[in-house]
Amino acid sequence: MDATDRKLLALLADDAETAYRDLGERLGLSAPSVFERVKKLKAQGVIKRNTIAIDGEAIGRPLLAFVHVNTEGWGKSPELMAIQDDPRIEEIHAVAGDTCLIIKVRCESTKALEQLLKRIYDVPGVQGTRSYIALNTYLERNARTELVEPEMADA
Amino acid sequence: MDATDRKLLALLADDAETAYRDLGERLGLSAPSVFERVKKLKAQGVIKRNTIAIDGEAIGRPLLAFVHVNTEGWGKSPELMAIQDDPRIEEIHAVAGDTCLIIKVRCESTKALEQLLKRIYDVPGVQGTRSYIALNTYLERNARTELVEPEMADA
DNA sequence: CCTGAAACAGGCAAATT
DNA sequence: AATTTGCCTGTTTCAGG
DSSP states (O other), X not given: OXXXXXXXXXHHHHOTTOOXXXXXXXXXXXXXHHHHHHHHHHHTTSEEEEEEEEOTTTTTOOEEEEEEEEESSOSOOXXXXXXXXXXXXXXXXXXXXXXXXXXXXXXXXXXXXHHHHHHHHTSTTEEEEEEEEEEEEEEEOOOOXXXXXXXXXXX | OXXXXXXXXXXXXXXXXXXXXXXXXXXXXXXXHHHHHHHHHHHTTSEEEEEEEEOTTTTTOOEXXXXXXXXXXXXXXXXXXXXXXXXXXXXXXXXXSSSSEEEEEEESXXXXXXXXXXXXXXSTTEEEEEEEEEEEEEEEOOOOOOSSOOOOOXX
């Protein structure tokens, strides 16, 4: 994982369909060398997978929300994890703070969100939820590397 | 946007490197037909772009956090939006609820998060922040379509 | 939407520095 | 030892029907 790898990751994150030849030009490498690096990054698990970014509104899910879930005892129950079969659920994180779980959901409507919340409330141990409805998304992207070496300044 | 398109999007979200021939087999179409559909979905903006999923830990950013930002007046100031040049910032949403903005960040360390918070606090109009540190991520994926027709049940 | 064909890029092997 | 050059296989992409 050197500076070239980080720049390569940044280029692929921006457009994963760029030809190895073009990537090589930008990195000062030949196409096979770029291929080798990508292969290694995939084997190492740095690149988890290639995917597409889908527009939420275009697929009929204009409502984005973050749902904080409070549970008695520990939050991660199999019943609660079962909700991930719902394609509206995009993320589930256990967090430290004044809530137990944060769930990111993308719904068709407020009614669909209500149904989802109902399902969450039906899980044993769930004490309550607090929802944050996104009014506008200014930025939404995957993990990024920086093109330059990160500076480790202290506090 | 018919059922075939939704299934195609689901397949591409799972693995965007699948050959059109293989996609065609699963969809009951020929490779050129799949190509046509993908082209249309891109032109319509349904597919926003092809990208790679990068492992946060592998690039030295094991610390995921959601930062709620409270501001006086309206949250979206140019100064605050300028923080998106930092690759640690993955998402910025204006939300309705007991906070103004939710920011998703992925940092190298608690010190790096502290610096980021410092930068946010330095923006005029920012009254306070509340951070939720992810202890464990159970699910993290992009927008998904469902393979079957969504049922619009009422409340 | 499918069949056939051309252009292109991906992936490997040998050769070179 | 690592990278580049060149080649072959396969996919992508464009016709025509």
